[in-house]
Amino acid sequence: MAEKIIIGLIGESGSGKDTVANYLKEKYNAKLMRFADPLKEILHIFFDKISREDQQWLALQLRDRFGHDIFPKALKRRIDNETGLIVINGIRFWEDYEFIEKFEAGHTIYVTADQKMRWERSIKRKEKTDDGVSFEKFQEMEQAETEVLVPEIGTKADHIIRNEKDLDYLLAETDRIMSEIRK
DSSP: OOSEEEEEEEEOTTSSHHHHHHHHHHHHOOEEEETTHHHHHHHHHHOSSOOHHHHHHHHHHHHHHHOTTHHHHHHHHHHTTOOEEEEEEEEOSHHHHHHHHTSTTEEEEEEEOOHHHHHHHHHHHOOSTTTTOOHHHHHHHTTSTTTTTHHHHHTTOSEEEEOOSOHHHHHHHHHHHHHHHHO
């Protein structure tokens, strides 16, 4: 394996990208990071539970104030001294995508699924305070500035997983992609 391999995960809410990230951590000893880590750290100072809408709002405020590349800059500081497999979850903007693509051993994976299926998954997981919203609200939230580019960016990904089958399929696709990346 190269000294450092960077994998950027792209995917809409409920697509399965967290499952892929966790699998890469467990099976391939990946170090996990998220573009949203700084947001969550800030919000957790003030709140025990955070919502997707709060993260979206804060992301836009920070991007407006400090530049659109604020989150890649924050992650670059974290990965500069790392080696091995590093998985960066949550590509939402073109700057995030370009950040991954600049690495010699940078790869992108787009995990996606039907919108209704993703909504049903998000209801079950109860990860964020707004995971139990109606389908109509879920659709509305996907039109937020932080979400709307995800499908378009996903079309540029090096690898695409259409996660509409079972968990075994998702993990097998992840293994197949890892085999390609490691060549």
